[in-house]
Amino acid sequence: MTVPAKAIVIAIAVHALWGGNPVAVKFGLLVFPPMWSAFVRFAIGIACIVLWARHRGIAIRPARAEWLPLGLLSALFTVQIGALNFGLDLTSASTGSVLVATNPLFAAVCAHFLITGDRLTVRKGLGLAIAFLGVSLLLLRGSAFAGLHADGLGNWLVLASAALLGLRLVLSSRVMQRIDPVRLNVWLMCLSLPFFAAGGLAFEAIRWENLAWPPLLGLAYQGIVIAGLGFMVLSHLLKHYPPSTMVGFSFVAPVAGVLLALGLLGEPVSAELVAGMLLVALGLYVRK
Numbered sequence: 001m002t003v004p005a006k007a008i009v010i011a012i013a014v015h016a017l018w019g020g021n022p023v024a025v026k027f028g029l030l031v032f033p034p035m036w037s038a039f040v041r042f043a044i045g046i047a048c049i050v051l052w053a054r055h056r057g058i059a060i061r062p063a064r065a066e067w068l069p070l071g072l073l074s075a076l077f078t079v080q081i082g083a084l085n086f087g088l089d090l091t092s093a094s095t096g097s098v099l100v101a102t103n104p105l106f107a108a109v110c111a112h113f114l115i116t117g118d119r120l121t122v123r124k125g126l127g128l129a130i131a132f133l134g135v136s137l138l139l140l141r142g143s144a145f146a147g148l149h150a151d152g153l154g155n156w157l158v159l160a161s162a163a164l165l166g167l168r169l170v171l172s173s174r175v176m177q178r179i180d181p182v183r184l185n186v187w188l189m190c191l192s193l194p195f196f197a198a199g200g201l202a203f204e205a206i207r208w209e210n211l212a213w214p215p216l217l218g219l220a221y222q223g224i225v226i227a228g229l230g231f232m233v234l235s236h237l238l239k240h241y242p243p244s245t246m247v248g249f250s251f252v253a254p255v256a257g258v259l260l261a262l263g264l265l266g267e268p269v270s271a272e273l274v275a276g277m278l279l280v281a282l283g284l285y286v287r288k
Contacts, residue, residue, distance in 0.1 A: 044223025090154025097257020127287025134279025
C-alpha cells in the first residue's frame with residue numbers, strides 16, 4: 001500500500017511528541033506515584049476524547065458484541081501502562097525513551113503472525129537486529145548483573161511495556177476494522193481507571209508537598225497531547241495504513257526523548273546511552 005506524504009509527516013510528528021512522554025511521566029511522578037499518575041493522565045485523556053467525539057458526532061456507547069474485545073484490549077492496556085510507569089519510576093527518562101521506542105520492533109513481529117500481508121522481510125529483520133543491539137547496550141550497561149539493580153529492573157519493565165504496546169497496536173489495528181478508533185480508545189482508558197484508582201488507594205501516597213507547575217504540566221502533556229491527541233491521530237493512521245509502516249516512523253522518538261531529558265531534566269548522557277539511542281533509531285529507520 002502506498003502511504004501519502006501527508007500521513008508520513010503526521011506520523012513523524014506524532015512520534016516526536018511521543019518521544020517526550022517519558023520525560024512528562026518523570027515530571028508527573030514527582031507528585032503522583034505510578035498508579036495515580038496513570039489515573040490522572042487517562043482521566044484527562046478521556047475528557048479530551050469524549051469532547052472530540054461529541055464534536056464529531058461519534059457514538060461512544062459500545063454495541064454488545066464490542067464489549068469482549070474492548071475488555072481484553074483494556075486489560076492488556078492496563079498492564080502495559082502500569083509496567084511503563086513503574087519502570088520509569090526506577091530508571092531515567094532518557095533510557096526509558098529509547099527502550100519504549102522499540103515498540104515498533106515488537107509490532108513488526110506480532111504483525112507478521114497476526115496481520116495478513118504484513119510480513120517480516122530481510123530489511124525488517126536487519127533493522128530488528130540493529131535496534132536490539134542498541135537495547136542490549138542499555139540493558140547490560142557493560143555488566144551482566146546490571147539488570148539486578150533498581151534502574152536495571154526499571155529498564156526491563158519499560159522494555160516489557162514496549163513489547164506489550166507493540167502487541168496492542170497490532171491487535172487494535174484489527175479491532176478497529178469493526179470498532180471506531182475513538183470509541184476504542186476512550187473505553188480502553190475508561191475500563192482501566194478503576195484498576196489504577198484501586199492500586200493508588202491501596203498502595204500509594206500522593207506527594208502533595210512536591211506540587212508545582214512542572215508536574216502539572218507533565219500530566220497535562222500526558223493527558224492532552226499523548227492520551228488525547230496522540231492516541232486519536234495514531235489510531236486513525238493505524239486504521240487506514242499498515243501498522244508496521246505507521247509505527248515505523250518512531251525512529252525520531254528516542255532522539256527526541258533523549259534531547260528533552262537532557263534539556264529539561266538535566267540527565268547525564270553516557271556513551272552507552274548515545275550508542276544505544278543511535279542503534280535503536282537506525283534499526284527503526286532500516287526496518288521502516
